[in-house]
Amino acid sequence: MEKTLNQKAWFLVLPVLVLVAFSAVIPLMTVVNYSVQDTFGNNQFFWAGLEWFEDMLHSERMWDALGRQVMFSAIILTIQVPLGVFIALNMPKSGFWSSFCLVMMSLPLLIPWNVVGTIWQIFGRVDIGLLGYTLDALGIPYNYTQNTIAAWATIIVMDVWHWTSLVALLAFAGLKSIPDAYYQAAKIDQASRFAIFRYIELPKMMGVLMIAILLRFMDSFMIYTEPFVVTGGGPGNATTLLSIDLVKMALGQFDLGPAAAFSIMYYLVILLISWVFYTVMTTIEKKEG
Amino acid sequence: MAKITLDNLAHSYYPNPKSEDDFALKELNHVWADGEAYALLGSSGCGKSTLLNIISGLLHPSQGRILFDGVDVTNASTADRNIAQVFQFPVVYDTMTVRANLAFPLKNRGASPQYIAQRVQEIGAMIGMEAELDKRARGLTADAKQKISLGRGMVREDVNALLFDEPLTVIDPHMKWELRTQLKSLHHEFGHTMIYVTHDQTEALTFADKVVVMYDGRVVQIGTPEELFNKPEHTFVGYFIGSPGMNVIPATVSGTTATVHGTQVQLDQGYGDLSGKVELGIRPEFVTLTETDGLPVQVRRVEDVGRHKIVRAELFGKEINILAEEGQSISPDMNRIAFDPSRINVYVNDWLKTGKAA
Numbered sequence: 001m002e003k004t005l006n007q008k009a010w011f012l013v014l015p016v017l018v019l020v021a022f023s024a025v026i027p028l029m030t031v032v033n034y035s036v037q038d039t040f041g042n043n044q045f046f047w048a049g050l051e052w053f054e055d056m057l058h059s060e061r062m063w064d065a066l067g068r069q070v071m072f073s074a075i076i077l078t079i080q081v082p083l084g085v086f087i088a089l090n091m092p093k094s095g096f097w098s099s100f101c102l103v104m105m106s107l108p109l110l111i112p113w114n115v116v117g118t119i120w121q122i123f124g125r126v127d128i129g130l131l132g133y134t135l136d137a138l139g140i141p142y143n144y145t146q147n148t149i150a151a152w153a154t155i156i157v158m159d160v161w162h163w164t165s166l167v168a169l170l171a172f173a174g175l176k177s178i179p180d181a182y183y184q185a186a187k188i189d190q191a192s193r194f195a196i197f198r199y200i201e202l203p204k205m206m207g208v209l210m211i212a213i214l215l216r217f218m219d220s221f222m223i224y225t226e227p228f229v230v231t232g233g234g235p236g237n238a239t240t241l242l243s244i245d246l247v248k249m250a251l252g253q254f255d256l257g258p259a260a261a262f263s264i265m266y267y268l269v270i271l272l273i274s275w276v277f278y279t280v281m282t283t284i285e286k287k288e289g
Numbered sequence: 290m291a292k293i294t295l296d297n298l299a300h301s302y303y304p305n306p307k308s309e310d311d312f313a314l315k316e317l318n319h320v321w322a323d324g325e326a327y328a329l330l331g332s333s334g335c336g337k338s339t340l341l342n343i344i345s346g347l348l349h350p351s352q353g354r355i356l357f358d359g360v361d362v363t364n365a366s367t368a369d370r371n372i373a374q375v376f377q378f379p380v381v382y383d384t385m386t387v388r389a390n391l392a393f394p395l396k397n398r399g400a401s402p403q404y405i406a407q408r409v410q411e412i413g414a415m416i417g418m419e420a421e422l423d424k425r426a427r428g429l430t431a432d433a434k435q436k437i438s439l440g441r442g443m444v445r446e447d448v449n450a451l452l453f454d455e456p457l458t459v460i461d462p463h464m465k466w467e468l469r470t471q472l473k474s475l476h477h478e479f480g481h482t483m484i485y486v487t488h489d490q491t492e493a494l495t496f497a498d499k500v501v502v503m504y505d506g507r508v509v510q511i512g513t514p515e516e517l518f519n520k521p522e523h524t525f526v527g528y529f530i531g532s533p534g535m536n537v538i539p540a541t542v543s544g545t546t547a548t549v550h551g552t553q554v555q556l557d558q559g560y561g562d563l564s565g566k567v568e569l570g571i572r573p574e575f576v577t578l579t580e581t582d583g584l585p586v587q588v589r590r591v592e593d594v595g596r597h598k599i600v601r602a603e604l605f606g607k608e609i610n611i612l613a614e615e616g617q618s619i620s621p622d623m624n625r626i627a628f629d630p631s632r633i634n635v636y637v638n639d640w641l642k643t644g645k646a647a
Contacts, residue, residue, distance in 0.1 A: 181376040181377075181380050182380050184342075184347050184374070184376065184380075185374075185380040185438070187347065187366075187367045187368070188345065188347075188367055188372065188373060188374045188394075188442075189394040189397055189441065190367075190368045190394065190397040190398055191393070191397055195397070199382040199384060199385060199393075200382065203382075203383045203384045204383075
């Protein structure tokens with residue numbers, strides 16, 4: 001049978017195209033548009049080519065922010081992933097206390113970002129905050145508004161408090177999916193506790209852990225609200241992470257061109273690192289299998 | 290290798306069992322002789338796996354003791370009991386190679402590398418996986434994985450007992466037969482005490498020296514395949530073993546005569562007057578379809594299975610099975626059945642009643 005040629009079917013994808021255009025393509029293209037132009041006000045723009053990108057690549061400020069950002073993500077991942085797995089391993093597997101733990105652990109995940117920031121901002125204050133006051137009373141120098149180490153410690157502990165549960169919950173789900181027979185067989189084979197973890201639990205958790213690491217990486221790399229509320233990027237620029245710096249540049253200084261170039265590169269970096277993560281982890285999984 | 294004694298053993302999954310019904314495993318006294326191969330046969334949920342897990346120490350019994358060669362091991366850990374157990378679904382260590390999987394139990398017990406290498410090679414040959422020894426276990430098929438589990442169960446030579454919990458469920462029929470034969474020859478060679486849980490009567494009857502039949506948390510009969518066939522001690526055994534199973538017919542018995550719905554059936558032994566739920570048990574093999582005398586039946590259908598014919602009939606509204614020779618012709622006039630008197634078993638409240646020679 002001959003196929004009827006009917007191009008009207010294209011109209012059916014039109015609604016999706018319109019939606020995607022308004023939700024993603026047009027805003028993104030606006031950014032691209034800004035990144036290749038310059039203005040001296042009055043809404044008059046001049047073509048600037050790749051100048052802003054070159055500027056940004058040579059900007060010490062951006063490299064510093066990127067360095068801080070990478071360090072932040074690296075630190076919270078090395079704390080949250082093992083800690084989350086550890087918590088999951090030690091949680092009650094069933095019954096009332098299991099549900100109780102799950103609910104308690106989910107609570108931090110439900111708190112809005114800026115509320116988390118506010119909580120820790122007040123919690124850490126030396127004059128009225130429980131944490132800050134106690135540390136100060138104990139004679140430990142702690143003041144996140146003046147001390148770089150204290151500021152970093154605060155935002156890291158805050159992120160660990162906020163997000164470790166996510167890793168723990170995912171790891172717990174992975175653990176729960178292991179049939180009892182595996183543990184029984186391990187007992188019969190006289191496997192040590194470590195061997196059970198290494199050869200049964202870890203391989204079975206690998207899949208969910210991969211998702212956990214990816215999610216935590218992307219989220220931490222884009223983090224803005226919480227550290228902004230607590231430290232505002234200070235003291236000095238000590239906790240100015242990429243997105244904080246970006247907002248300063250775009251809305252504080254109104255440098256639209258550089259900020260646009262910055263955000264495009266920021267986006268590409270996240271995409272690139274996520275891709276590398278994913279590829280590396282899937283190859284590991286394949287090799288294991 | 291050990292003699293395993295179960296002393297007053299019972300288990301309930303409830304913390305405070307109230308009645309006998311709460312017990313998954315009812316009170317049990319039994320000795321598993323050293324070096325014998327047993328099959329634990331019963332339908333799903335009858336307590337077979339519970340019993341097995343108690344013996345291996347994965348489960349602590351609610352009451353009673355377990356002794357290995359006279360030593361109380363009730364509170365001993367699985368490792369101390371030195372038992373090997375193979376489970377229904379394959380358990381392999383995914384990230385290890387087949388070789389490492391087989392070596393794992395030996396390595397954990399600190400065996401020497403030369404011994405491990407040699408033993409793993411032997412077991413690899415036994416389960417027919419020599420070629421795959423260096424493959425990762427993850428990508429293998431379910432029956433290859435189960436063969437690894439079996440191999441891991443057999444790799445230790447000094448175990449007190451080898452326990453199998455329906456190990457061949459996931460393996461395809463041809464391989465099933467082969468592995469079962471191998472298990473048997475392994476048993477002959479090393480003389481391990483083996484307990485093999487299954488719900489498949491063929492598997493039980495071909496594997497074991499003695500078959501232990503369980504029903505509703507209770508051991509109803511222990512015997513050789515022959516004993517189970519000829520003298521089932523409980524109607525369940527008669528029904529569960531044999532294909533089709535034993536016919537159970539409600540009757541009244543007085544002396545050497547049984548009465549089924551007013552028709553008399555001659556018995557070859559005397560039982561006196563029996564009260565309670567009295568039933569006659571007769572295997573389809575010993576029922577003959579006749580034209581002349583006996584109990585009236587209505588033939589419903591005839592199934593020709595090649596070696597013989599199975600006649601499905603109705604006796605006073607209850608199904609009855611008759612086995613007929615392949616060559617025998619079955620005519621529409623054959624609506625009576627006769628029993629071989631020496632093969633009729635009498636049951637009172639489901640348990641076999643032994644009569645006196647008449």
